[in-house]
Amino acid sequence: MRTGNGNDMHELSMAEAVNNTIKDLCARSGWLRARRVVLKVGRMRQVDHELLAFAFEIVARGTPSEGAELSVLELPTVFRCHSCGRETTTEGMAFVCMNCGSTNVELLSGMELTIESMEVDQQGA
Amino acid sequence: MSKVVTIQQAVMAEDEKYALRVRKLMKEKGIPMFNIIGSPGCGKTTLLEAMADRADFSFAVIEGDLETSRDAERLASRGVTALQINTRGWCHLEAHVVEKALASLDVDGLDVLFIENVGNLVCPAEFDLGEDLKIAVSSTPEGADKPLKYPMLFVQAGAVLLTKIDLLPHVRFDREMFVNDVRSLNPRAPILELDLTSGAGVGAWVSFVSEKIKEKRSHAG
Numbered sequence: 001m002r003t004g005n006g007n008d009m010h011e012l013s014m015a016e017a018v019n020n021t022i023k024d025l026c027a028r029s030g031w032l033r034a035r036r037v038v039l040k041v042g043r044m045r046q047v048d049h050e051l052l053a054f055a056f057e058i059v060a061r062g063t064p065s066e067g068a069e070l071s072v073l074e075l076p077t078v079f080r081c082h083s084c085g086r087e088t089t090t091e092g093m094a095f096v097c098m099n100c101g102s103t104n105v106e107l108l109s110g111m112e113l114t115i116e117s118m119e120v121d122q123q124g125a
Numbered sequence: 126m127s128k129v130v131t132i133q134q135a136v137m138a139e140d141e142k143y144a145l146r147v148r149k150l151m152k153e154k155g156i157p158m159f160n161i162i163g164s165p166g167c168g169k170t171t172l173l174e175a176m177a178d179r180a181d182f183s184f185a186v187i188e189g190d191l192e193t194s195r196d197a198e199r200l201a202s203r204g205v206t207a208l209q210i211n212t213r214g215w216c217h218l219e220a221h222v223v224e225k226a227l228a229s230l231d232v233d234g235l236d237v238l239f240i241e242n243v244g245n246l247v248c249p250a251e252f253d254l255g256e257d258l259k260i261a262v263s264s265t266p267e268g269a270d271k272p273l274k275y276p277m278l279f280v281q282a283g284a285v286l287l288t289k290i291d292l293l294p295h296v297r298f299d300r301e302m303f304v305n306d307v308r309s310l311n312p313r314a315p316i317l318e319l320d321l322t323s324g325a326g327v328g329a330w331v332s333f334v335s336e337k338i339k340e341k342r343s344h345a346g
Contacts, residue, residue, distance in 0.1 A: 010247050013217070014136075021136045035127055039136075044277060045251075094273065094309045095280070103312045115132045122126055
């Protein structure tokens, strides 16, 4: 929630979801802890990277991600036009083909929220 | 010893499991579920009240609010079954909460189920509750710039409701811009204009819901 009063639940929810996923991955793979996490986030998610990193630091306390460094790779919004076939890459949010002005477009990228890679400590090290 | 591993796993998978279960249950029952999303005060509860008076289908409401059971009480006084969920600070509902709510609701006699999400245009748009449709509600006093400022909601909406059109003479609202911006984000969603004070437009909304009830029933099981 972007209320501007420090109550930014949007990034907090996301940080919790990321942290829970890491917890599961660690438990399943027998990793002791995560040291570095690379997250891919689509532009459409409207994530504030600093807030996300801050929220992640808090929710990670007492979990395998405690102290882990979070890197966010932002992916642009890309859509393909069904009228002219061209692809548009945009920083904005309007789904209008830059080539022909059609709104008959299909989103190719921009909604991602993916843990791309992690640096982890293994057991028995 | 540490090592770098490639993961490539989508996040939110956990809550997605609950959403899938909710969707499966509602498919078996053949009951459509609408997730109503909009700002505080845009008319979400008033829309549900208006429906209680006009609709010939039976419905129940899962009410999401940070605090109080006022919305559920408003609906109960109109004879609508409403289950209040207090999120205690959380700004949106999640699928696991909906699944729990469904366990204590008798959905069998219903034609349709509504979820009134917490008043907020951001986070509710990000969480799949297992609904058939997200409904974006925007009111004229909020201004016509909301679709482009909160695109996630409008991109995903199965219908966009513009409420408080009776206030158009009194507020600055560029109707053409609103419609064009919604179209640029979501060319397919119908835009319904409503004045919930007089009831104008409620009939069209009720027809839209009735159509979805029929569609869902024909695909039940």
